[in-house]
Amino acid sequence: MRFLVFSASLRAESFNTRLAKLAGAAIEAHGGTVDRAGMSDFDCPSYDHDVHDFPPGAAEFRRRLEANDAFVIAAPEYNGSIPGVLKNAIDWASRYRPQPFHERHALLISASPSMVGGNRGLWALRVPLEHLGARVYPDMFSLAQAHQAFDAEGRIASPQLRERFAQMFAAFMDLVEAAKHYPCAKQAWHEFLSEHPDAAMHRPED
Numbered sequence: 001m002r003f004l005v006f007s008a009s010l011r012a013e014s015f016n017t018r019l020a021k022l023a024g025a026a027i028e029a030h031g032g033t034v035d036r037a038g039m040s041d042f043d044c045p046s047y048d049h050d051v052h053d054f055p056p057g058a059a060e061f062r063r064r065l066e067a068n069d070a071f072v073i074a075a076p077e078y079n080g081s082i083p084g085v086l087k088n089a090i091d092w093a094s095r096y097r098p099q100p101f102h103e104r105h106a107l108l109i110s111a112s113p114s115m116v117g118g119n120r121g122l123w124a125l126r127v128p129l130e131h132l133g134a135r136v137y138p139d140m141f142s143l144a145q146a147h148q149a150f151d152a153e154g155r156i157a158s159p160q161l162r163e164r165f166a167q168m169f170a171a172f173m174d175l176v177e178a179a180k181h182y183p184c185a186k187q188a189w190h191e192f193l194s195e196h197p198d199a200a201m202h203r204p205e206d
């Protein structure tokens, strides 16, 4: 199983980039293959509906989504919501056909110096992803007080949180594997969401 993992922060000392690194390690510890990316790989000019050529960042985002079974985003919370750079990249990539988020599994994590760890931003991030038909994992992980939540080795300092992080990744990976290999799991998603198996029948393109 292949997982695209990236942080949605461009900042060199980003807490979310540190958390993305731990996400990659958790996936590898559970037997997955990690495709590590950075937000700068997917950075795009502001979306303009009059521009018909996709920018290189959008092309790369689409390529990496399609090359993996699932994706993990470590996203900062900006003003209680999604960083603009990430929403802009999602908007660009969503214009490809076939639309690359559709039926792709996603796990959302965040880190913030605040007491809620950027969790409101993750709820906001669910909206465009679920709108696009991504299978966003119900559980999410938000690391509060991120400026003091990592230990000297770069691990999550709290043993309890470390354990929860590892368990959440293991459960997510098991679900992605089941969805890939068992047609009944895929069918269950369609039934759960009352979707028509033919995406064209279900989702308007705009």
Ligand SMILES: Cc1cc2nc3c(=O)[nH]c(=O)nc-3n(C[C@H](O)[C@H](O)[C@H](O)COP(=O)(O)O)c2cc1C
Pocket: 009, 010, 011, 013, 014, 015, 016, 017, 076, 077, 078, 079, 080, 081, 111, 112, 113, 114, 117, 118
């Ligand atoms: C424009 C802006 C808005 C922010 N809004 C929030 C916010 O609503 N909630 C929050 O927890 N942190 C907020 N922060 C603080 C970020 O969580 C903090 O800068 C964090 O370190 C960003 O993630 P990073 O370390 O991965 O770059 C904001 C930061 C910026 C620059």
